[in-house]
Amino acid sequence: MMKNFLDAIHERVLLYDGSKGVMLQRRGLKGNEASESWNLSKPDEVKNLYNLYKQAGSDVIQTNTFPGNRVTLEMHNLGDKTYQLNFEGVKLAKEIAGDDTYVAASVGPTGMILEPAGDLSFDKAYSIFKEQLRAIEDAGADIVNFETFSDLNELRAAILAAKETTTLPIIASITFNENSRTLSGNSAEVCAIVCQSLGVAVVGANCSGGPDSLIEPIKKMYSVTSIPLTVKANAGMPNLVNGEAVYEQKPEQFSAYTKDFVENGVRLIGGCCGTTPEFISAIKKELDKIKTPDLELKSNSTITSAFNHLVLSKDKEYLVKKLSLKENNAVEMLKNGDFYNLIGDYKSENMDCLLIDFGNMNEPFDVSGFTSNISFSIKKPLVIKSASTEILDKFLRYYPGKVGVVLSDNTEISLSQLKHYGALILNEELEPITN
Numbered sequence: 001m002m003k004n005f006l007d008a009i010h011e012r013v014l015l016y017d018g019s020k021g022v023m024l025q026r027r028g029l030k031g032n033e034a035s036e037s038w039n040l041s042k043p044d045e046v047k048n049l050y051n052l053y054k055q056a057g058s059d060v061i062q063t064n065t066f067p068g069n070r071v072t073l074e075m076h077n078l079g080d081k082t083y084q085l086n087f088e089g090v091k092l093a094k095e096i097a098g099d100d101t102y103v104a105a106s107v108g109p110t111g112m113i114l115e116p117a118g119d120l121s122f123d124k125a126y127s128i129f130k131e132q133l134r135a136i137e138d139a140g141a142d143i144v145n146f147e148t149f150s151d152l153n154e155l156r157a158a159i160l161a162a163k164e165t166t167t168l169p170i171i172a173s174i175t176f177n178e179n180s181r182t183l184s185g186n187s188a189e190v191c192a193i194v195c196q197s198l199g200v201a202v203v204g205a206n207c208s209g210g211p212d213s214l215i216e217p218i219k220k221m222y223s224v225t226s227i228p229l230t231v232k233a234n235a236g237m238p239n240l241v242n243g244e245a246v247y248e249q250k251p252e253q254f255s256a257y258t259k260d261f262v263e264n265g266v267r268l269i270g271g272c273c274g275t276t277p278e279f280i281s282a283i284k285k286e287l288d289k290i291k292t293p294d295l296e297l298k299s300n301s302t303i304t305s306a307f308n309h310l311v312l313s314k315d316k317e318y319l320v321k322k323l324s325l326k327e328n329n330a331v332e333m334l335k336n337g338d339f340y341n342l343i344g345d346y347k348s349e350n351m352d353c354l355l356i357d358f359g360n361m362n363e364p365f366d367v368s369g370f371t372s373n374i375s376f377s378i379k380k381p382l383v384i385k386s387a388s389t390e391i392l393d394k395f396l397r398y399y400p401g402k403v404g405v406v407l408s409d410n411t412e413i414s415l416s417q418l419k420h421y422g423a424l425i426l427n428e429e430l431e432p433i434t435n
Helices: 005-011 021-026 035-041 043-056 070-074 079-097 122-138 152-165 188-197 211-222 251-255 258-263 277-287 328-335 339-346 367-377 389-398 415-420
Strands: 060-062 102-107 143-149 170-174 202-207 229-233 239-241 244-246 266-271 302-304 309-311 320-324 353-359 382-386 404-407 424-426
Touching (some): 021 043, 070 122, 143 152, 152 188, 188 202, 328 339
Parallel strands (some): 060 102, 320 353, 353 382, 382 404, 404 424
16 A cells, blocks of 8 residues: 655655656647647547656656646636546546555646735635645645745645645645745755745646756755655757757756755655656666765744745844834824835835834734835745734735744734744744743
8 A cells, every 4th residue: 555645755766757748749749739638638648748757757747737726727728627627637547556656746837926016815816726736635645745936925825725626645746946045045055945834745846947956955954944845847948849848858967967966855856848758768777776864953943035045943042123013103004005105214224134023013014015115025934923813814814935023912812823824923132932
């Protein structure tokens, strides 16, 4: 009988599969055609592809559902088939997987930009992912794999949707630029810390470029996280030949990085764009030569903004600025949505972190809008203090980082709710109460 995925990945390195798109294109998928449509129109081709990866040695098969959210499918007039296309994509994989291969449901980003830079609200993103996740769990997926995300807060919306509507273990995989930051500016360390704090089973990096481009982000993630990492690189950078992206890296060149990844915490490895079953076979040969090292336990006493992280310790002093929202003028600015002027003086402050004190304030205001603005404007990590359970809950839900929370004597929010959002509980001296 197959081991529980969470147990297996802590014992050895598991082998992922490779690209779906390039393989389906070789079988006739057209450039303007949604690959998910083949889950219904050409199920045998999809099953054959799954089987090729299983025969190549994959321990985990990813489903043909990557851009299977309603927003993307509506571009192909398939929005009304969102549930069916995702359900069938998982069902076909389960038929091939049998009792010795895990099925990871692939879920990608919406393709929209979150507020304040774009028009997509956090709650709308959450509902989009929730719809796709319902079909995935109903079909019997073993794991959900959020991959190729370039905005940490969109990934947070997806993770919370999975946590709150399914029981599936979560893999979170991010794509990075050459500077080990996402398009939204999130550092590899911040992504790893936040995802771990939210309780994902595995975090890592995919796409971006060839395996050489992912060594540095993986090393940065490994330096701050204690959970298994995953990596899926592309087969190098593509060249455009007759209007088609051609990947020229060879399987042996690709797999040569396997040992480096494993030595830096990777426990789930496969391929992304341009990779084929031959690449998976080449990785398997390398894995057979490698002894899996133990994962190292890292400090959990860290807070982050969307861009930077700070390890808190009783032995260090920090430059902390305070934004008090207890005064009448601050309350009025909050209620009127004048967030720009409220936080403007703190944008260029030299500080390690910002303490936001709401005091006993319980007047209604747009917490989501405030959180969105402050996360975009203040690059340093935040600590908040509030007697209001509602303010704490909403702030922690919408803020794209790991927040430090100083509990007031009359705060009624539960420790389980704080843990749900990955918050770090602090005392009045900003020292971690729990690790």
